Amino acid sequence: MxxxxxxxxxxxxxxxxxxxxxxxxxxxxxxxxxxxxxxxxxxxxxxxxxxxxxxxxxxxxxxxxHAEKRGHPAFEITNIAGLMDRLKEYNVPFEEDYNLPGARRFYTYAFFGHRMEFLEWQVKPEAMMTDVEKASMK
CATH class of the missing domain: 3.10.180.10 (2,3-Dihydroxybiphenyl 1,2-Dioxygenase, domain 1)
Known part of the structure; x- marks a missing residue:
């Protein structure tokens, strides 16, 4: 099957x-x-x-x-700067991370200590794409 x-x-x-x-x-x-x-x-x-x-x-x-510190959801979003502004408005702490080429992203632990990632791709490297994403580019 x-x-x-x-x-x-x-x-x-x-x-x-x-x-x-x-x-x-x-x-x-x-x-x-x-x-x-x-x-x-x-x-x-x-x-x-x-x-x-x-x-x-x-x-x-x-x-x-119990909160997950390592295992985490990563949410792909549009207008990450707008979300950052929103979090600042609500005094939600977050930390930007610059280690993923092609993406702007940050983490927050504000939801009961869970690590939560938010990212916006500027240019997603092909090595980070699924086969479905690669096929949609053709």
Whole structure:
């Protein structure tokens, strides 16, 4: 049987149980993401879902929460300078990183200590492209 990957459908990170208000504020008010309604069959899970462009982000609410310092989501965005201005407006700390050729990016640990990366490609090196991205250039 042959199969192929189409891409990510969704990803999940966690937040402390009882942090729904803070989670909603971070993703909807600060980052401007739309909260999504979960299917009725999954409504019993303690989680919030957000539209983050091409994918859905699930934020699972956990009693035994711990932040991920190394493993992290990396969000590709447009107008990274605008997002940086937005984070400054909300006093959300972030740190720019200049180690990825062709991209402007930064990290923040503001969401309950999770490392979260945001990047905007100016020129994406072919070595960083998937086969699907390479094929779309032809």
């Amino acid at each position: 042959t199969f192929s990957f189409k891409g990510l459908d969704h990803m999940q990170i966690t937040a402390p149980l009882g942090s729904e208000a803070e989670t909603r504020k971070f993703f909807t008010e600060i980052l401007g993401c739309k909260e999504m309604e979960k299917p009725e069959s999954l409504s019993h899970f303690e989680s919030l879902w957000f539209d983050v462009g091409k994918h859905i982000l699930h934020v699972g609410l956990e009693e035994n929460f």
